[in-house]
Amino acid sequence: MTYKEFLQKGGEQKWQDKWLEEGIDRAEDFGEKPKKYVLDMFPYPSGAGLHVGHPEGYTATDIYSRYFRLKGFNVLHPMGWDAFGLPAENYAIKTGTQPSITTAENVATFKRQIQSLGFSYDWDREINTTDPKYYKWTQWIFLQLFKKGLAYEATVPINWCPSCKTGLSNEEVKDGKCDRCSAAVEKKDLRQWMLKITAYADRLLSGLDGLDWPESIKSQQRNWIGRSEGAEVDFKIAGSKETIKVYTTRPDTLFGATYMVLSPEHKLIQELKDRIENWKEVNNYVVQSKNKSDLERTDLNKEKTGVELKGVKAINPVNGKEIPIWLSDYVLSGYGTGAIMAVPAHDTRDWEFAKKKQIPIEYVIIPNQFYYPDVNGNSIILSCPDDCDKILEKVKEVNEGSGFCFTEIDSGIMVNSDFLDGLVPEEAIKKMTAWLEEKGVGKKAINYKLRDWVFSRQRYWGEPIPLVHCDKCGIVPLDEKNLPLTLPKVEKYEPTGTGESPLALIEDWVNTTCPKCGGPAKRETNTMPQWAGSSWYWLRYIDPNNDKEFADPKKLKYWLPVDLYLGGAEHAVLHLLYARFWNMFLFDIKAVPFEEPFTKLVNQGLILGEDGEKMSKSRGNVVNPDDIVKEFGADTFRMYEMFMGPLEDMKPWSTKNILGIHRFLGKVWEIVMKHGTHSIEQNANAELEILLNKTIKKVGEDIESMSFNTAISQMMMLANAMQEAKVFPADYFEKLLIILSPFAPHMTEQLWRKLGHMESICKEQWPTYDPEKIIDAEIELPVQVNGKVRARLKLPADVEEAVATRAALDDSQVQKYVMTEPKKIFYVKGKMISIVV
């Protein structure tokens, strides 16, 4: 049988069925072997089916899992479906088909496609987030959060997508647009369920240090959490008891604060209404800001606008000076205190605003040194402290002319700042903070950009929130015994747009009794966001059928944490942040044994279309894995995706290049088929033996470091050499097949049986290499003269320095360049000789 015939006769499918039947891929709880938990980010089963990007990651983890099984590990490698979400619901709106039906169909398609690639998932552990048996526990976790005060109801201005007709979390807004549909996001006051992720800000930040994750993801999470240190300062309002509290990272510049700015949403504005002389103007600005979209408000190119609160002044606590109070939307209500002290001399935004509104500018930091050319072009240097006044003058000159000169925190020197004069900013910050605390007008403060997680959605296809609203008892959680609260079937999936989900229309579902007092009550009609089910799913694989608890603690202890987690980088501040948050919470309530869920994270790079552009239906450059499998087989497909380049890199698809891999597999097939059934020469071919040992070593190391492309090229070299050698010991085939089997499981299984084995190749052991036999007996030693290679000498690998240098100097090519006595000779053992003349 040729390789082609094997594929045509459905040979791959045959082995897939057999593996499934024999349960080769099943993980054994509490097994004796060391455990390895290898996890893929589970897919959203869309109607479009699998695209080539999905199997890239799945192949990588499959090779990794198969390798570790051969190495004697008990590997948990599961798969499931993250199936709640808008597409199924939007499809239901269009066609009236229930989301549960479309979801089931899509799952079936995805499963068939994934299985056709021979991935070794333990299908006994398959999960689906839309299964009531699963979301029972999603609801249970929500109730625990509620009971600990980490889930709370609030009516706050949130991001609202007018097209999806639902609220969004901050993480779901990109560039002021909805992450899903790209519609411009609006602000809307809505009653929401919020999760207090901010309570975990510090731990989410510090925990990153210990994780083996890509630096880019860690830094994205750090930026998103956005911790900063500074001070809170109270500014009194002249002739009033009111104060304005501000947050600043630069308390050292307080003497330079010449005005204040409140965000348009600031509470004080309404409270000061009676004293504001230009109320109409002020109120207009507030209303205008409210009607602007986020996109408009955060546009950096727009001119800064603002209105002064006439008739009200603030007092700078450090010098008692009265300063004006302005209102502007360049100050965000959601960060810090929603108010700032403005230091136009040392902040670009304040500078811009002050210039426009002609507010005085007061310099309090100047550079230590200042260079400028005099009329003759000679360089003049001014240095502090002698020339401070002159430097200040020059800085002003430069700033008034060309623009803004910001002084860095670690350079420069304080001026015009009373007790801070002469200090460097870093010291000035400490001194000022201490002064503020002493006077009771401020204190050290830490701020985060991270906001609480808007957790409710006004849509149908999500987990119902298991709470009821009772007039007498308030908000009452369902009894845990009564979970799951199942999602009822509805007639109309259309979002209401009123801030209520379609569930609100089902009266006999909404109207219920209070679990506490038994009186009439109404159910919460918001549903949970897409991210709920994926925030804990890796825990459910461990015990997917348990109906007493989300997983047996003993099993959790055995399997956790996840050793390798692989998926796309797009979830950096969404799923990966939420998942860490939930896991930390579950750790705190002693429901899981580890604080951080994913020890090692790897992001696979995007696969681009053949034209180098992102694959998309509209561009028509989408590759369907089914077509490739049909033409070349699953093994070729898997290996091609791994051979394309480094896993983490973005790389273009090339159907042409698949041929190279297909030829390689055909070559291996031929080598084994031609020789495999005959008796083989037992005399070792020394060179081939070394290559085989090197290959075993390199392929193993490369799999562990996920460098699959180089592992494959090494195996290609071995196959080429075996083809050329024609005759060699029989166990060479076996070793080659075993190390190739994680990559190309089907054809290696077929050939393995052909060699007479009754058991699956999956049950074999990874071959060991002989460390003595990975060193070439003879090497080519390059000889450099003055840095240029002039000769290559064939010498024994373990050649002594004296012998090697002698040989180099005796070489006729070398002698041409070495006329005089060499100044110096470098010998790097086994690498090269470098002669300097």
Add this chain to the structure above:
RNA sequence: GCGCGGAUGGCGGAACUGGCAGACGCGACGGACUUAAAAUCCGUUGGGCAUAGCCCGUGCGGGUUCGAUUCCCGCUCCGCGCACCA
């Protein structure tokens, strides 16, 4: 603007900790087999020249070093993320 990556032949990419740049594959060219084609196999393939040899060459300009794709300084371009966060 800030943060994180990256730039190597016609193409995808290799190169350990500073030690032969271009592994492996694609494509191209030449040859074998064939009536022919496909498939397969063999050979050549960074550029240049005065071609047994020499010179140039890893985005650009400098530096350190016997020796730099690798380290340092200064740029350019590209990708990704965040972005009025005080």
